[in-house]
Amino acid sequence: MQTTNILSHADKYAEEIVTIRRDFHKYAEAAWREFRTTSKIIQRLQKEKIEVKFGLDVVNPDYVWSYPKEDELKEHMERAVGQGASAELVEKMQGYTGAVAIIDSGKAGPTIALRFDIDCNDVLENSNNDHRPHREGFASVNKGFAHACAHDGHAAMGLITALVLNEVKDRLRGKVKIIFQLGEEGDKGAQSMVERGVVDDVDYLIATHVGADKKGVKHTLYASVAGLFSTTKFDIKIKGKNAHAGARPEKGNNAILAAAASIMMMNSFLQDSNGQTRLNVGTIQGGTGRNVIPGECFFRMETRGQTTEAEQRLYKAALESVASACKVYGCTFETEKMGFAPSAEADPELVKYIMDGCANVPELGAIKEALINTGGTDDITLMMQRVQEKGGKASYMFIGTEQYGDAHNGDFDFNEDVLIAGVKCNLAAVCHLMEK
């Protein structure tokens, strides 16, 4: 294969990729709700006659976390159609977003999966003129939802990568699966795709993320992210009993005290020689009135760890802290798992292939082996784990670029030049792997 020739195919999409990214940005959709985004992806792929699977073909509904209530979902479907999604496609999705495009060369060769996430954040986008999306009219019209982690760009990259690979299909070997993953934020969605078997046949899995390089350098490729943390996202709902705080305080079962005691206890489990850990009770809400012993308290929390072992130990200690504090205060509790991702490490052999392959990408200023991650999570690790368990190899590329504002904030934006660079990195890695 002539990788360089193939890469240059991407250049003609330089304008379209920006248009697509901005369209996704404007109609930002959060986890499990990406009906319009998915519809647009499918339509563009089908226009080129690219095989695409979606709905229950790519998601196993028995393995979903944080899945919305029916009413809310219906509302989002209707909004999506109102904003240009195909009503027919949305119906066919049967409530599950995400899609997988398949470029099959028909020839023997490896199966390579490329992962691109497509959901936005629960963030209110900035509406001042310092913020380009607002200034140039592509800021999110869905209030409270915004692409503040570049998944709009990832989705656009995935689409253009599929188009290019489709153009050069006869020059490829094996098969490429472009995974448009739903619900990466909160580590909710990957599991449902993994449990449908989406990566069970995959020899090489490569995921892509763009973001600010520490030194502000443009377009450095990190061929892997080292030290992806394990994480569990979960909710706790403590149920006690109200009582008059003056007249009969001893008749109450104080859910806020149970929460406070459990929060103090769980925070004392953070030291572990198996790696750094994190614990956060991010939100809390409880009680009904000042003079009523509070009979309920709800909190959203998460644990993280450099190793799954350390993280799971902390997760269990947090649950035990809640269970025991509830026992002390005569309360009961319910917990719901809202997301999970294990820790994972890239396979050095694949990292090397990526580095070698990407040497051909002219947009890159530097190529490095690994970005050292501290504390971040991505449920791509569930896919990596499955691929590695089945004998395949996986890595998670990070492409440094100019970034404006912090990730997960209303003023986030990035230099769109990285989009074509990202497409080319994926193409280069695929070509090099097929050549081997």
Place this chain on the structure above:
Amino acid sequence: MQTTNILSHADKYAEEIVTIRRDFHKYAEAAWREFRTTSKIIQRLQKEKIEVKFGLDVVNPDYVWSYPKEDELKEHMERAVGQGASAELVEKMQGYTGAVAIIDSGKAGPTIALRFDIDCNDVLENSNNDHRPHREGFASVNKGFAHACAHDGHAAMGLITALVLNEVKDRLRGKVKIIFQLGEEGDKGAQSMVERGVVDDVDYLIATHVGADKKGVKHTLYASVAGLFSTTKFDIKIKGKNAHAGARPEKGNNAILAAAASIMMMNSFLQDSNGQTRLNVGTIQGGTGRNVIPGECFFRMETRGQTTEAEQRLYKAALESVASACKVYGCTFETEKMGFAPSAEADPELVKYIMDGCANVPELGAIKEALINTGGTDDITLMMQRVQEKGGKASYMFIGTEQYGDAHNGDFDFNEDVLIAGVKCNLAAVCHLMEK
């Protein structure tokens, strides 16, 4: 004076007092918002040419707790007018509800104040047919506000007591002030009337509350409430700093942890040989997202004590707990006092007068010296304290009756027979005091 004759004057109001109580019940208004109730009281008094003071004449705006924001207040004024308040009177109130009727005999004699509170609770009234107010069409039309502590009855009693006293004015000595107190719930309103001097000239202060007798007996008069607790109502707003919970947890200042630690600490200050104490963090709300170190946490709380000394010690310990926990977690905090009432004890001499005077009330089944209170509060204690400081005497009568549902609950109601009985107890006490 012939007390018995005077008492019988009340009987002709038996129907009107129920009508008034149900009207107040239907248009329930919470603390600082009793514009319609106040307007109706003033109008009825003025119809009989009874002197009545209100607005800034009875409230000192420099001493208000939990006073609503301007917008909200305006909304309530408009609602009140829409529900039948006099627009002219509401305007004259200048934002402050409550009223004081004055029945001046013109003859030498004691000044006696009778206190009736008029505000409702922040409670959603029941809407099933087991609940008489709903069944008979006088349930609250103001959603989320309901008379669940009989203040509708108290207000009606005060009004009829004023009418009767006015009828027999020439037979009286001295002066009677009927205080229609705003905002008793949450111990918010009495201070503003005390600091306007409403009770500065009072020789005898008698307050009235109706409620369930422990033994279910109907119409027992307790000539005093013993052991009224001191209380402080206050809010705490902790301000920390958000940070990414995975990437840079140490950059955050965790307001939920500061809250949890302070709550645990303040709860360890409840033993005091100066009397029983109570502490309650009734509601809590904090944080913005699961994966963000929470930068703010807000809670509503209260302290109570058998003695003001014990309560104030606890209140200070609670504030110090918050201040110190905030220091540990690098947070700051603001606190706002939302209500206060000291502890107070009735004067035995006045209690005896009430008992003797009420021996003439035919509706009473029994007369007792004192109801032993545990944990309850009423900011009438601020008025009692002021009267006692000035050399006067004070007591708080409790009239037992049949009660349905618990106080401060959506299904609260009571047997309206107690209304005329309550009027007569006030009349009997006034007459007996004037005779002495």
Place this chain on the structure above:
Amino acid sequence: MQTTNILSHADKYAEEIVTIRRDFHKYAEAAWREFRTTSKIIQRLQKEKIEVKFGLDVVNPDYVWSYPKEDELKEHMERAVGQGASAELVEKMQGYTGAVAIIDSGKAGPTIALRFDIDCNDVLENSNNDHRPHREGFASVNKGFAHACAHDGHAAMGLITALVLNEVKDRLRGKVKIIFQLGEEGDKGAQSMVERGVVDDVDYLIATHVGADKKGVKHTLYASVAGLFSTTKFDIKIKGKNAHAGARPEKGNNAILAAAASIMMMNSFLQDSNGQTRLNVGTIQGGTGRNVIPGECFFRMETRGQTTEAEQRLYKAALESVASACKVYGCTFETEKMGFAPSAEADPELVKYIMDGCANVPELGAIKEALINTGGTDDITLMMQRVQEKGGKASYMFIGTEQYGDAHNGDFDFNEDVLIAGVKCNLAAVCHLMEK
């Protein structure tokens, strides 16, 4: 009976009672270890041929709290003999101190029990010349043990009371039991006597305590102590697992953290409408080295309550706090009950008899119905409860006197004039009860 005549019999013991008290003071013995004191009491009683029971006749060894280890006990027996106890009597005690003298008139009449406690405190007595026992040579020679709660005086009073009653036996009716109770400090000993049936036949039980009157007035008799608190004394031993604090912190089970968390939690159970409560973790000891996750922690604690119900609720909450915190930190725990006394109230009828009878005691300056207790405990309540359960009546007299230093402190002392006064109060009460 001529009470006054009988009272005057006490006067001739004015010198001996001081001698006895100082002897007991000098050889102070703590709970379960009062071998010498018991021996001296028995010897003096037997010298007058007064019937006296002791050892397993007055103590049920199945109901002992905080009973010392065998070695320690033996040491104390030997010390006692070395300090003048009868070796023969000590052997007959079979390890259990305390005694009951019986003055049986042989005539029909009530059985009256008088309780005097005899143990000292675990306190180091002052050794400066401001402290009379030191100055006058009767300070404790048993280091770390001192009579700092007047039980030396109580024991002397009981002895002289027995001698006087014995002298006038033919003038009495019924029977008097003088109970020399072991181990009152820490509420340890009464149970063992109650469970041997010592008060099962008692119609009237009167206990005596001397102490400072609040107003410093000398010799006021309070015919009862109102509001004796319930209490449980108990130890907690938490067992975790040591681990290297740097290398493998997660391998440890941190007993100090389990203790800290449980202490914070148990302190949040102090509000109860059933009465005031108290909780104290009085001592704590844990861990082995700075850099070792501590695998053990031990603490001594107690709960108290105005009512047994409130106290027992708190006691259970404390145990549950420990149990649950241990579960969180992977620890186990053991608890041992070291003492217990319920709350108890005097019988008004008996209180009246005591007041009337003691009107004849010339040494008294005033006679009052009740001393209001706040927070104090005495396991006389176990005896009171048993007597009351069996249909008898009980009270606990308090005789105010001049006091130097605080109770339970090394500088405690009192005006010995109260001793004969106390004897006479007991005699007067007995005589009046027999006259009725």
Place this chain on the structure above:
Amino acid sequence: MQTTNILSHADKYAEEIVTIRRDFHKYAEAAWREFRTTSKIIQRLQKEKIEVKFGLDVVNPDYVWSYPKEDELKEHMERAVGQGASAELVEKMQGYTGAVAIIDSGKAGPTIALRFDIDCNDVLENSNNDHRPHREGFASVNKGFAHACAHDGHAAMGLITALVLNEVKDRLRGKVKIIFQLGEEGDKGAQSMVERGVVDDVDYLIATHVGADKKGVKHTLYASVAGLFSTTKFDIKIKGKNAHAGARPEKGNNAILAAAASIMMMNSFLQDSNGQTRLNVGTIQGGTGRNVIPGECFFRMETRGQTTEAEQRLYKAALESVASACKVYGCTFETEKMGFAPSAEADPELVKYIMDGCANVPELGAIKEALINTGGTDDITLMMQRVQEKGGKASYMFIGTEQYGDAHNGDFDFNEDVLIAGVKCNLAAVCHLMEK
């Protein structure tokens, strides 16, 4: 230089090095108390006319942590002399142990320092026959003190290294300083030597530690220890006020509650993206009696961190937790720093020299770049830091061997074959550095 020849000089000391190690083992001495060990070292060096400095020449008394009280020190000096130390040398030490031998070639060249620590642990040595030191009669005769971290071996190695270097002095360039460091356990002693300038002139600093290799392999040289943690050792003494727990609990200032609250709070500061951290409250002791609000509480604690930055943040948070909890409970506190070591990293260039040089050591089975440390600390880092600040280079070698029992436990022992291997590693490194 012919490194190999020089190394072979060590072989003749194979017997003596074991004898010395066992002698130090038998007369184990803890930090600041190593009078006999120091005396023996000095005597052996002086026998060979090797220059040796000690006492105030190598220790700055203004920079000592955990220094014992005078009485205790005197006792240890006397014990040391009784166990064979030179009384004259002990006196010359002026209270400060440790020594520095100097082998000066007189020729130009680098100054190389080799550090060997000499203190034992506060550990009770096993006395059963499974434990070789006991079986073979060299177990510690100083009860409660035992070499359970191989410093006896390190001291012996240092001594023999000095002897060999002295023998071949004329073949050397530059200067070698053999530092016999006092008080490494608890990170107490290095500071006092650093602040006397002991390493101020050093170009290369190499420290040695022996211990179990993870894989059980014998004699692997790790040319550096990566990730030495920073640590602070400190004591906290909380002072409150006693009060009767029943009668006047509110009069007390509860030091145990202050301790419990501060312990819970400080344990919530363990997550830090600057590296892993550790916190341990290793021992606690507080209170005087069960029924006394505890007026004092003392605890020994430490913090650790992968980076000094993370550790110091935690240390400050711990102090602030104590300060703030004391404020809440009306207590005061004192804190004393008992030891400190920063984190430190080896210089790669020196690591390479060590690896290359040690290639000549026949006893080694493998040579690796770094042992990854997790959680361990050694105040050698203070020396490393000083050397690096002055432009020198430093590393900390770890020599894996067969180990019996865990470090810091009473059954610790190791295969003494490592002793000569360790001497040769030091010699090889020195020679290679001088050759460069």
